[in-house]
Amino acid sequence: MHDVVIVGAGPGGSAAAYYLAKQGLDVLLLDKAEFPRDKTCGDGLTPRALKVLEDMNLLAELQEVGWRINGVELHAAHGSIMKAPIPKENGYLDQLLIVPRLKLDDRIRQRALSAGVSFHSPVRVRGVEQEDGHVCIRGDHNGKPAKYEARLAIMAVGANMGMLSQLGILNYKPKTILAARGYYEGVSGLSDRVQAHFQDVPLPGYAWVFPISETAANIGIGFWKTDLPWRKQPPSARAALKLWIDQNAKIKAMLAGAEPLGPIRGYPLRVDFPTAPTYQGRILLVGEAAGLVSPLTGEGIDFALESSRLAGGYISEMFAAGDFSAARLAGYDKMLRDHFQRVFVFLTYLRRVYINPLLMSRAVKATNKFPELKDTLTNILMGHEDAASMITFSAFRKVVFGF
Ligand SMILES: Cc1cc2nc3c(=O)[nH]c(=O)nc-3n(C[C@H](O)[C@H](O)[C@H](O)COP(=O)(O)OP(=O)(O)OC[C@H]3O[C@@H](n4cnc5c(N)ncnc54)[C@H](O)[C@@H]3O)c2cc1C
Known part of the structure; x- marks a missing residue:
């Protein structure tokens, strides 16, 4: 027993x-x-994950085998880009690890x-x-x-x-999120930032590029299946990822000289x-x-x-x-x-903001005019507890009305 x-x-x-x-x-x-x-999986460890792994005395050895990430890039559906460092929040590390x-x-x-x-x-x-x-x-x-x-x-x-x-x-x-990922070697344009892309992906959802070395990355896509019959979506996450890689100009350029390191695999969330x-x-x-x-x-x-x-x-x-x-x-x-x-x-x-590409694009665009919004968006993406309290009326006004 x-x-x-x-x-x-x-x-x-x-x-x-x-x-x-x-x-x-x-x-x-x-x-x-x-x-x-x-x-x-996308293999991304957020600051919340790193905190528990540190408590388990695993952080140092994972930092040796993982790829350290110091920032995020958001590529909105209408072309604007936000690049931001990972903020240091309430005892969390200002980094991600891809392991x-x-x-x-x-x-x-x-x-x-x-x-x-x-x-x-x-x-x-x-x-x-x-x-x-x-x-x-x-x-x-x-x-x-x-x-x-x-x-x-x-x-x-x-x-x-x-x-x-x-x-x-x-x-x-x-209800689940459908997601798929593949590993690629020989990827150009990788850095110490993770990328999230909203262009040419089924919404609500996004595609990611998570570097695992200077030249290799875990590339994937995740989206919610919609019940709205007029919103056409690919039949599976694997199909959506293949479509995005074929259609999106940015990822096509990054993968121009790259090789897949195995099949694309999908799994629900x-x-x-x-x-x-x-x-x-x-x-x-x-x-x-x-x-x-x-x-x-x-x-x-x-x-x-x-x-x-x-x-x-x-x-x-x-x-x-x-x-x-x-x-x-x-x-x-x-x-x-x-x-x-x-x-x-x-x-x-x-x-629900994802469903509206226009609002997402506005949020990303607004971060260029109001850099303080970058921390808000990044904290939300990291799932920090106090992210909710950062959505103030002033932040909302800056995103929606631009002042
Ligand atoms: C494509 C994709 C990308 C993702 N990207 C990320 C990311 O970048 N960062 C992140 O934090 N999360 C990501 N996730 C989510 C993450 O993978 C899961 O949330 C996480 O693995 C959950 O951990 P878990 O221990 O609860 O379950 P799991 O990691 O799924 O482990 C469950 C275990 O249970 C075992 N098991 C299941 N059924 C049985 C059974 N009947 N008998 C015995 N054993 C059984 C399985 O073999 C498995 O080892 C992603 C998920 C997907 C699908």
Whole structure:
């Protein structure tokens, strides 16, 4: 009987395992993949993510393998460009790191193992039953049936919505962002800035160029599927990325002498935290399994790490108190809502600006006249907590009316 079994060894699952093992709990981590494994992603670590990784003593080694980013470029649909440094905010670093997931996820998992976590793979979990005072996790280990028991289970299965529906935790079909990415070598015009492009992309959405070296980049696209029949959208994110690369003059020039480093891969993103369930009995959710991905930018590694650190603290206290009552379990949801609900509702609201390319273009244009707006826009993109309070009437007036 373990204290906690965690299903999924992405950033969320491995970080939760690390924080629980540090408190002396017996933790078993399971994943259907053998590690190191890749995960389709833009590979961008925001200042929020770096803060948790620093707390886990992983920052220095990731800075060695990652590509440091000091600024952002926004290329609006109507051609104007904003270039801005990443502001230093409330104890967050003024940088991003781009670390391919093949390396990142394995480093975080290794960190958990060095804190005392046990790891089994490949284990595909097929069901979790709640029994009297414990949970029973069933799956296949190397094709053979496997069974694990624990006082609590954490589901950190990312966008695997089928698993959560099957457990009866998720009883609606969340709206997702469709996203795809490819790696390219020999890309020209890369710098220490990440690029976000709004020209020639299905809106609401954007395309990105995230450098991983002086000459190589992770290039991708993400967009919301619209219900409006008159808005024609590509059938898949992979098709949208191919179309953007073929049509957009800027990316065509950057890729003129470049080679793809493998196929383009697509994957959905869950961004429905404001309405998402976060627990059911003794099963708790962290990261993307709880819909914790920015509805504005699609960044979710940071929220996966943060929610797991919070879960680690909360669950350790439950064990210390020996209290697994319904009220205590419900307190987990309240803790996540207190921490994330406000910023998610705000980011969901702002996403609507994307639908209106004119407003986005105005915002980018306004930053050239009013440089103070650059920090506001960049902070919003970084998902900083206080971004909402930066949208003042004066900022709105500058964007909309230009004075
Ligand atoms: C194209 C794309 C680009 C993105 N770009 C960025 C970015 O630049 N920055 C950023 O912060 N976020 C980005 N994201 C979002 C980010 O990838 C996710 O939010 C993040 O990986 C969530 O972490 P997680 O630990 O919750 O889940 P995941 O990283 O998805 O990990 C889930 C794990 O669970 C395992 N698993 C699933 N089902 C089972 C099962 N039944 N049994 C056993 N194991 C199971 C999987 O194998 C996996 O290892 C992007 C996403 C996409 C699709």
